[in-house]
Amino acid sequence: MLHLQNYLNGQLVPPAAGRYLPNLEPATGEVFSYLPDSDAEDVARATAAAEAALPAWRRLPAEDRGRLLVRISELIERDLERLAQAESQDNGKPVSLARTVDIPRAASNFAFFGTAAQHFASETHFQEGVALNYTVRHPLGVVGCISPWNLPLYLFTWKIAPALAAGCTVVAKPSEITPYTAFLLSELCIEVGLPAGVLNIVHGTGPGAGQPIIEHPGIKGISFTGGTKTGEQIARTAAPMFKKLSLELGGKNPNIVFADCDLAETVRTSLRSSFANQGQICLCGSRIFIERSIYEQFKTDFLAGVADLTVADPQLETSRQGALVSEAHLQKVLCYIALAHAEGGTLLAGGQRVMLDGRCTNGYFLQPTVFEGLAPDCRVNREEIFGPVVTLTPFDTEEEVLTWANGTDYGLAATIWTRDLNRAHRVAHQLHSGIVWINTWLHRDLRTPFGGMKNSGVGREGGLEALRFFTEAQSITVKL
Numbered sequence: 480m481l482h483l484q485n486y487l488n489g490q491l492v493p494p495a496a497g498r499y500l501p502n503l504e505p506a507t508g509e510v511f512s513y514l515p516d517s518d519a520e521d522v523a524r525a526t527a528a529a530e531a532a533l534p535a536w537r538r539l540p541a542e543d544r545g546r547l548l549v550r551i552s553e554l555i556e557r558d559l560e561r562l563a564q565a566e567s568q569d570n571g572k573p574v575s576l577a578r579t580v581d582i583p584r585a586a587s588n589f590a591f592f593g594t595a596a597q598h599f600a601s602e603t604h605f606q607e608g609v610a611l612n613y614t615v616r617h618p619l620g621v622v623g624c625i626s627p628w629n630l631p632l633y634l635f636t637w638k639i640a641p642a643l644a645a646g647c648t649v650v651a652k653p654s655e656i657t658p659y660t661a662f663l664l665s666e667l668c669i670e671v672g673l674p675a676g677v678l679n680i681v682h683g684t685g686p687g688a689g690q691p692i693i694e695h696p697g698i699k700g701i702s703f704t705g706g707t708k709t710g711e712q713i714a715r716t717a718a719p720m721f722k723k724l725s726l727e728l729g730g731k732n733p734n735i736v737f738a739d740c741d742l743a744e745t746v747r748t749s750l751r752s753s754f755a756n757q758g759q760i761c762l763c764g765s766r767i768f769i770e771r772s773i774y775e776q777f778k779t780d781f782l783a784g785v786a787d788l789t790v791a792d793p794q795l796e797t798s799r800q801g802a803l804v805s806e807a808h809l810q811k812v813l814c815y816i817a818l819a820h821a822e823g824g825t826l827l828a829g830g831q832r833v834m835l836d837g838r839c840t841n842g843y844f845l846q847p848t849v850f851e852g853l854a855p856d857c858r859v860n861r862e863e864i865f866g867p868v869v870t871l872t873p874f875d876t877e878e879e880v881l882t883w884a885n886g887t888d889y890g891l892a893a894t895i896w897t898r899d900l901n902r903a904h905r906v907a908h909q910l911h912s913g914i915v916w917i918n919t920w921l922h923r924d925l926r927t928p929f930g931g932m933k934n935s936g937v938g939r940e941g942g943l944e945a946l947r948f949f950t951e952a953q954s955i956t957v958k959l
């Protein structure tokens with residue numbers, strides 16, 4: 480059976496202690512590969528390789544670093560089908576989603592940052608007749624990049640590409656639940672001829688391999704995406720070491736539907752923003768607030784759409800809902816469904832585990848689930864479920880819906896549906912969300928700042944924000 484390897488100092492190597500963990504396919508519940516169960520020794524070796532590679536990599540002109548990144552992007556595009564199949568097998572997502580979203584976006588991450596570094600200019604502040612001040616942005620050094628399981632290659636490359644473009648060298652850890660495409664990426668880096676030690680990929684668990692990355696004194700900055708609890712733990716460890724931190728954490732996003740929206744488009748996109756990737760996207764809008772005058776119409780149309788979301792083997796082109804990522808995660812989501820009943824919700828659709836036939840008999844499938852009648856401040860409406868479960872709530876006024884939308888500890892993303900442009904801007908400015916979409920969802924422009932407010936994180940990724948994160952500003956003043 481396939482044994483994934485770490486990518487250290489330009490080579491694929493087994494973990495120092497020789498231990499491996501089973502890697503399961505969520506659609507079948509069966510082990511299909513093994514991943515290194517790396518520890519502090521592997522992280523120490525990876526960091527030593529990254530430190531050794533740093534001087535030459537940071538000296539390389541941005542164009543030359545960028546050329547290698549663009550070449551990686553081209554190889555991801557060349558291998559799109561293979562990577563999409565691997566992502567689907569490892570994560571449980573429909574292969575059609577991996578083919579159209581995850582893998583193309585991973586390729587564009589490398590293409591974008593490969594060229595962005597050439598457009599990254601530093602500032603000059605001229606004081607007439609007195610002084611010339613200019614800023615130099617030095618690469619931060621060796622950085623740690625840690626990513627979650629929901630969009631495995633997409634989020635892994637979203638961190639690695641800007642770090643490398645900025646001239647940093649990297650020790651990266653993908654989620655132990657979805658390590659496969661990160662391993663395939665290491666093969667592509669070898670094919671491209673990325674200099675040894677510039678990127679090092681260490682596989683393993685959070686406590687085993689992640690925590691040593693946070694603790695290692697040679698690692699100067701951490702870019703982390705994952706749960707809010709893990710983010711807290713990382714901040715606790717890294718803050719006293721004065722490491723630069725970017726934390727992209729959980730969300731509980733509102734989807735606000737005003738009566739003057741384009742209803743057909745709102746329903747179509749809300750089905751995606753509720754259930755894409757089985758609801759396991761940090762940006763999914765799991766709390767849908769609908770203006771009362773169109774509540775019944777929205778509900779009818781939305782439920783008709785939910786009935787068409789075929790839960791099936793993610794390898795099938797007809798599959799609209801694949802498997803949840805693990806048995807443990809499925810059980811967590813089922814607990815929230817039980818809680819929604821206990822908190823007085825009315826089940827409108829789904830609510831049950833799905834048992835499929837054939838190779839998927841033991842897979843982790845769940846019906847797309849819709850509740851109504853829950854108080855806006857109940858636990859189901861405040862805590863992140865991260866699965867295919869949404870609530871519908873009618874509202875009467877803008878003030879009311881703003882209070883409810885902002886009434887959680889999270890502040891990642893929000894969506895507003897209305898044809899009234901003044902209202903759209905007014906509401907957007909009052910939402911405590913790092914990202915607001917108006918009449919769209921998951922629209923992506925890599926130049927925009929990406930990240931959350933409140934417990935959804937600290938710092939912003941994307942565009943020049945990411946390049947600023949991975950560099951240290953130095954101000955130089957020349958007296959005239």
Ligand code: NAD
Nearest residue numbers: 626627628653654684685689690705706709727728729761
């Ligand atoms: P998680 O926090 O359990 O794990 C994320 C990563 O951190 C994994 O690689 C894990 O091994 C590692 N890790 C765990 N403990 C660690 C430690 N002590 N030190 C260092 N690393 C450690 O999250 P998950 O379950 O993989 O992902 C789901 C969460 O991610 C959800 O809360 C979701 O909202 C969030 N998420 C946020 C964004 C965003 O951009 N804000 C994007 C995707 C997912």
